[in-house]
Amino acid sequence: MSELPASENDQPKKARRRSVIRENHEARILQVAEDLFARNGFNGTAVDSIAEAAGMSKQNMLYYFPSKEILYRRVLQQILDLWVEKMVLLLDQDGGEPAEILENYIRRKVDMSRTHPNGSKVFANEIINGAPYLREYLQENLIDSLEKDVALVRSWIEAGKMDPVDPYHLFFVIWASTQTYADFSTQICLVMKKDELEETDYQGASDFIANVILKGVGLR
Amino acid sequence: MSELPASENDQPKKARRRSVIRENHEARILQVAEDLFARNGFNGTAVDSIAEAAGMSKQNMLYYFPSKEILYRRVLQQILDLWVEKMVLLLDQDGGEPAEILENYIRRKVDMSRTHPNGSKVFANEIINGAPYLREYLQENLIDSLEKDVALVRSWIEAGKMDPVDPYHLFFVIWASTQTYADFSTQICLVMKKDELEETDYQGASDFIANVILKGVGLR
DNA sequence: GTCTATAAGGGGATAGAC
DNA sequence: GTCTATCCCCTTATAGAC
Numbered sequence: 414m415s416e417l418p419a420s421e422n423d424q425p426k427k428a429r430r431r432s433v434i435r436e437n438h439e440a441r442i443l444q445v446a447e448d449l450f451a452r453n454g455f456n457g458t459a460v461d462s463i464a465e466a467a468g469m470s471k472q473n474m475l476y477y478f479p480s481k482e483i484l485y486r487r488v489l490q491q492i493l494d495l496w497v498e499k500m501v502l503l504l505d506q507d508g509g510e511p512a513e514i515l516e517n518y519i520r521r522k523v524d525m526s527r528t529h530p531n532g533s534k535v536f537a538n539e540i541i542n543g544a545p546y547l548r549e550y551l552q553e554n555l556i557d558s559l560e561k562d563v564a565l566v567r568s569w570i571e572a573g574k575m576d577p578v579d580p581y582h583l584f585f586v587i588w589a590s591t592q593t594y595a596d597f598s599t600q601i602c603l604v605m606k607k608d609e610l611e612e613t614d615y616q617g618a619s620d621f622i623a624n625v626i627l628k629g630v631g632l633r
Numbered sequence: 634m635s636e637l638p639a640s641e642n643d644q645p646k647k648a649r650r651r652s653v654i655r656e657n658h659e660a661r662i663l664q665v666a667e668d669l670f671a672r673n674g675f676n677g678t679a680v681d682s683i684a685e686a687a688g689m690s691k692q693n694m695l696y697y698f699p700s701k702e703i704l705y706r707r708v709l710q711q712i713l714d715l716w717v718e719k720m721v722l723l724l725d726q727d728g729g730e731p732a733e734i735l736e737n738y739i740r741r742k743v744d745m746s747r748t749h750p751n752g753s754k755v756f757a758n759e760i761i762n763g764a765p766y767l768r769e770y771l772q773e774n775l776i777d778s779l780e781k782d783v784a785l786v787r788s789w790i791e792a793g794k795m796d797p798v799d800p801y802h803l804f805f806v807i808w809a810s811t812q813t814y815a816d817f818s819t820q821i822c823l824v825m826k827k828d829e830l831e832e833t834d835y836q837g838a839s840d841f842i843a844n845v846i847l848k849g850v851g852l853r
Numbered sequence: 854g855t856c857t858a859t860a861a862g863g864g865g866a867t868a869g870a871c
Numbered sequence: 872g873t874c875t876a877t878c879c880c881c882t883t884a885t886a887g888a889c
Contacts, residue, residue, distance in 0.1 A: 434854075452763055456676035459882065473855055475884070534761050540820045541754050541761075543672060551823050559824050582841035585821060586810045593809035600760045601805060603768065604776050621802035629849030654872075680865060691865085693873055701865065 439477050442467045447488050451534035454542075455485055489539065489547055492532035493554070500525055501558045503565060511569045512632040516623045519587060523619045526595035527610075533595035559584065576631035583630065590622050659697050662687045667708050671754035674762075675705055709759065709767055712752035713774070720745055721778045723785055731789045732852040736843045739807060743839040746815035747830075753815035779804065796851035803850065810842050 445466035449458045460481050464474035478484035500522060503514050526533055539547055566580035594601065598610055605614070627633040665686035669678045680701050684694035698704035720742060723734050746753055759767055786800035814821065818830055825834070847853040 438854095451761075454674050454676060454758070454762060456674060457762070460884090461882075470856070471883090472857085472885090476854065479884090481883070537761055537816075538674070538758070540817050541671075541757055542674060542677070544819050544823070548819075548823065551820065555820075556824050556826075578845065579837055579841055581825065582838055583845075585813055585817075585838070586842060586845070589809040589813035589817065590806045593805055596757075597760050597805075597809065599764050599768075600771065600775075603764070603771050604779050605801065606776075617799055618802055618805070621799055622806060625798065625803075625806070625849030626845060627849075628851075629845030629847075631848075658872095679863080681863095690874070692867090692875085695866070696872065699866085 435477065438467070438469070442474060442477060442484065443488055443491060446484055447492070447531045447535060450485065450488055450538070451531035454538050455481075486546060488535060489550075492529070492536055493547065493550060495529065495532065496525070496536075497554055497558070501555065501562075503562050511574050512627055515632065516627060519591060519623045519626065520619045522587065522591035523594060523615055523622065526592055527615045530595035530598060533592050537592065537596040574632070578630050583626075587622075587626065590626075591618075594618050655697065658687070658689070662694060662697060662704065663708055663711060666704055667712070667751045667755060670705065670708055670758070671751035674758050675701075680704075706766060708755060709770075712749070712756055713767070713770060715749065715752065716745070716756075717774055717778070721775065721782075723782045731794050732847055735852065736847060739811060739843045739846065740839045742807065742811035743814060743835055743842065746812055747835045750815035750818060753812050757812065757816040794852070798850050803846075807842075807846065810846075811838075814838050 442463065446458075446463050449463055449466060452458075460474065461471045463484070464471040467474060478487065503518050509517075539545075544551065562584065563580040566575075566583060569575050570577050570580075594610065594615065601614075602609060624633070662683065666678075666683050669683055669686060672678075680694065681691045683704070684691040687694060698707065723738050729737075759765075764771060782804065783800040786795075786803060789795050790797050790800075814830065814835065821834075822829060844853070
């Protein structure tokens with residue numbers, strides 16, 4: 414009688430409710446974990462502190478994510494899925510002009526720093542520390558899409574639409590410039606003497622980066 | 634008889650030899666500590682592993698640096714002294730033209746990433762994690778020198794020598810672009826499919842950043 | 854799913870002999 | 872200055888009751 418057949422469309426209330434609880438708890442854990450990993454790094458974050466922030470006991474948290482490493486990998490995965498989906502490539506607007514495509518890319522990346530600063534910081538921590546957990550993922554996912562973007566930029570150069578710059582350095586500089594408003598926000602806030610960055614700061618950053626880079630590579 | 638007066642120019646051999654040992658050991662510890670803190674962060678670096686890399690026992694290491702935090706602060710201090718001395722300001726060449734001053738600044742910063750990548754990574758880790766240890770130092774040292782640099786850029790703009798860009802964003806972008814070749818070298822190596830960056834990569838980075846930014850702000 | 858209890862180990866730091 | 876021995880806390884993770 415306690416055996417519940419795993420029927421899809423006739424799921425008993427009990428089972429359905431359990432899975433809703435699981436989803437809610439997992440989502441909450443992932444959210445606070447991202448925040449804490451961003452602020453304290455992997456080693457600096459105690460499982461206990463994550464559980465506390467999520468409003469449950471450590472043991473209960475470990476019921477959902479059996480180990481800290483598994484949880485960390487899930488946090489990374491969540492970030493990367495978002496980045497790959499929205500950020501990595503230029504190619505989602507084939508028809509546009511180079512200047513328009515590049516400017517949109519830059520503005521989207523700054524916007525990502527504004528809306529997902531913690532994800533960016535977790536990612537930055539990972540990379541600085543040698544990318545122990547996501548080296549493979551980057552090799553399998555980042556490289557190919559970047560190659561396509563590089564080829565696109567090369568085609569613009571060959572068509573005489575922009576200056577003959579090195580496309581790799583172009584992307585490295587765009588990534589660095591846009592992500593710095595998330596990763597180094599502490600330093601930026603410090604010198605700007607404010608507690609946190611405001612809308613206008615991100616706006617100013619987008620404008621500056623887009624203007625300087627587009628003009629700098631001969632697209633404006 | 635065992636009491637040695639602290640005379641300056643008549644120091645007994647024994648004391649002098651001891652102090653040489655101390656200096657050598659401290660230097661070696663600081664060096665390997667910078668490397669390990671860069672790769673693993675503060676929390677990810679065991680005192681034991683620093684001692685081992687320095688070729689001595691943990692207890693012996695703690696004789697020179699009584700605590701891990703004291704050692705870490707010294708590592709940070711060492712990096713910052715170097716940066717402040719050589720990097721932070723534009724002002725050491727009053728006579729030059731804006732384009733020349735800015736280009737030199739950019740090239741020096743890329744060079745810093747090449748010659749002191751570990752220092753840059755330790756610094757980056759600190760900032761990303763909210764600058765717990767060097768917030769004060771930055772407030773006392775970075776802000777003032779930046780303000781001077783910002784004022785200088787403003788004077789260039791007022792003199793009509795360059796486009797009216799926001800000087801703060803200019804510096805944030807220069808910092809990010811130049812430091813990324815140290816901090817994110819793992820990612821850069823990954824997509825360039827090489828084990829480490831070479832001379833020509835830094836050269837290419839300097840050229841790209843200097844060209845794009847100078848042209849981008851109307852200085853070329 | 855959640856709790857109490859606890860195992861098991863790592864890591865920072867100190868005491869004291871030599 | 873260096874070594875042996877040790878303390879003790881923090882942290883991850885598991886066992887088992889409810």
